[in-house]
Amino acid sequence: MLKKNQERPINIANILEEAKFGGPQARIVTVASVLVNTNVNTTVIFPEENSQVLKNKCKKLNIPYKIIWMSRITKELRIALRYVLFFPYEVIRLSLLLKQGDYDIVHISGGSWQYKGAIAAKLAGKKIIWHLNDAYMPYLFRRIFKSLSFLADAYIYSAKRSEEYYQPFIKGNRPSFIIHPPVDTAIFSPDNKSNNDEVLELINKYKGKTVIGTVANINPVKGIETFIKAAEKLNKIYKGLVFIVIGRVQNSQKKYYESLQKLAVNLSVKNLCFLGECANVSGLLKRIDIYACTSNSESGPMTLFEAMSMEKAIVSTNVGDVSHFIKNGSNGFIVDVGDYLNLSQKLSILVSDSGMRRKFGISAREIAIKELDISICALKHYKAYNTIIKL
Numbered sequence: 001m002l003k004k005n006q007e008r009p010i011n012i013a014n015i016l017e018e019a020k021f022g023g024p025q026a027r028i029v030t031v032a033s034v035l036v037n038t039n040v041n042t043t044v045i046f047p048e049e050n051s052q053v054l055k056n057k058c059k060k061l062n063i064p065y066k067i068i069w070m071s072r073i074t075k076e077l078r079i080a081l082r083y084v085l086f087f088p089y090e091v092i093r094l095s096l097l098l099k100q101g102d103y104d105i106v107h108i109s110g111g112s113w114q115y116k117g118a119i120a121a122k123l124a125g126k127k128i129i130w131h132l133n134d135a136y137m138p139y140l141f142r143r144i145f146k147s148l149s150f151l152a153d154a155y156i157y158s159a160k161r162s163e164e165y166y167q168p169f170i171k172g173n174r175p176s177f178i179i180h181p182p183v184d185t186a187i188f189s190p191d192n193k194s195n196n197d198e199v200l201e202l203i204n205k206y207k208g209k210t211v212i213g214t215v216a217n218i219n220p221v222k223g224i225e226t227f228i229k230a231a232e233k234l235n236k237i238y239k240g241l242v243f244i245v246i247g248r249v250q251n252s253q254k255k256y257y258e259s260l261q262k263l264a265v266n267l268s269v270k271n272l273c274f275l276g277e278c279a280n281v282s283g284l285l286k287r288i289d290i291y292a293c294t295s296n297s298e299s300g301p302m303t304l305f306e307a308m309s310m311e312k313a314i315v316s317t318n319v320g321d322v323s324h325f326i327k328n329g330s331n332g333f334i335v336d337v338g339d340y341l342n343l344s345q346k347l348s349i350l351v352s353d354s355g356m357r358r359k360f361g362i363s364a365r366e367i368a369i370k371e372l373d374i375s376i377c378a379l380k381h382y383k384a385y386n387t388i389i390k391l
Contacts, residue, residue, distance in 0.1 A: 010385050013043045013103040013126070015117035016110050019051035020250070022217060023302045024110045024133055027181055029054070033061040034378035040385060041100065045094075045117075047072065061371045068097060073113055073141075076245035076252065085278040087116070094120035105129055105388055108152070112137055112145040112166065122151045127388050133158035133181075135165045135320065136297045145169055145292050156381075162203050170286045175391070177384045180321060181302035182377030182385070184368050188282045199283035202275075206242050206287065210351055213221075213244040213288040214282060215303040216295070218257045218274075222247075223317065225263060226294040226340045232267040233344035238351055241271060246284055248277035285310040289357060290350045296337050303362035307370040311361035327370065331363035 012035075014028050032042035044058060046072040058065045070090050071083035098121055106121035108114045108130040121128045130152040135147065146169040154175040157163040163178060186192070212231070216222035224245060231243045249257045258276075262265060264272045278284055281303075285291070291307035292355045293316035300320055307314060308325065314332035317339075326332040333346035350357050 009039045009041050010105070010389060011101070011103050012040060012105050012107050012385065013098055013101060013121075014042050014044045014107040015114065016046040016259045017042065017070055017114050017116055018053075018110055019046040019049060019054050021050075021053035021057070023181060023300060025054050025130070026302065028109055029057045029061055029063050030182055030184060030374055031378050031381050032063045034374055035382060036062075038378075040380050040382060043103070045097070046070075066097065068094060070094070072114065074252065090115050091120045091123070095123040098126055100180035105385055107131060109133075113141050115144060115148055117147055118151045120371055127391065128152045129154045129156060129384065129388055131156045131158070132162050132166050133157070133299045134297065135161045135299055142169060146171070153391055154384065156384060160324070161320050162299045175387055177380060177387075179377055179380045179384070180372060181300040181305060182371045182374040183302070183305045183309045183368050185309045185365075188285070188287060188306045188368075190311045190365075194280065194283060199280055199287065201283060202287050209240050209242045210238070210290070211242045211244060211288050212290045212292055212347060212351075213246065213284070214245045214292050214294060215285070215307070215323075216293075217247040218245075218249045218253045218260070220256055221295060221297055223294040223296040223338065224260055226317070226338055226343060227292055228260065228264050228267060228269055228272060229340035230292070230294075230344040230347060231269045231272060232255075233341065234347060234351065235271065237348060241351070242298070243269070243272045244284075244288070245273070246274055246275050246278050246281065249274075273307075275285065281306065282310060285312060288312060290315065290347060292343065292347065293317060293319070293322070294343065298322075305368060305372050308364035309372070311365045313350050313357040313360040314318055314364055315343060315350065317343075325367050326364070331360050331367065353382075 028044055029073045043067040045068055048067050055134040071086055073083055074080055087317045103126055105241040106128050108117045111134055112132055149170040156177050156179050160178055214227055234241055285307055291314050293304045295317055304316055314326055316334055317337045319332050323334055326334055335342040
């Protein structure tokens, strides 16, 4: 358990150029809520656009935050032009905000494309730790990151695979830390009794069915085509299956979402349900019998770790550091990215063997508690911040 540091508080400015709630945003607020007990005070800085969920989370957990006008990188032409045209102005405004605050460290969250925060922090004379949470970036963004990598005093990687991917692009030797995404194993627990109407409706609707599910915002990176193709194979063998996808559909991903629906129709996968965004993910995970992660590229992934914590049997593509926590045939199965045939075969084993599902689930939760709990993640952040303070 983390203990209160009696020395002067460490003040962190955690910057996000994208406020849309996802893995990095969840990590920031949950870690900040634990670190406050150690005299580490975090202020989250992010743009107004897409920020309502993040603002609500900050308010609920009493995490200070500041809103600043910032454009985001996007394929939408109007916003992309605004990003380029206002880049210098936004960097200067952000730099002034950082100068005005008594921040010891600026934590650049959200990935390698968060250039504004890094430049602004350097202009403000602040120490910088850059958090890299993926294992792939397009060539142009990699080139820009490589030219700016010297700005950071240290790096945090969300996975060993992220470290291996980015280290060739980083100039000079910098302290680095591998900190996997956290899980609140008390909330994501099969013993958690919290429920709501949304969860109760799902429980009643799929009573007597075997539910195979995934949690993923609708995005090509999540490889949901692989999930649908595996569903088509399983439907030829079993009756009484249901396949669910939990996650929001952003306006920018509507065409992709429509392509997934079309694929399901073409493959006659009529038992596929897109449930949209859910406020009580742990409750929905409780109803899932088997969790499938079909991502094409990840570092965590946090949602898989949450499923592990909920004692779910896991079948996952070999992304990020999944193979560090899921041992093939011991507490889950791992398949190659895009290999829907092997995915369907491994899911089939678990569909037909409830005892194996139970065994895998219990083992997965034990690992989540031992290696991925929020307290462990917060302690690693605390040690990283103290290392940087002393540089």
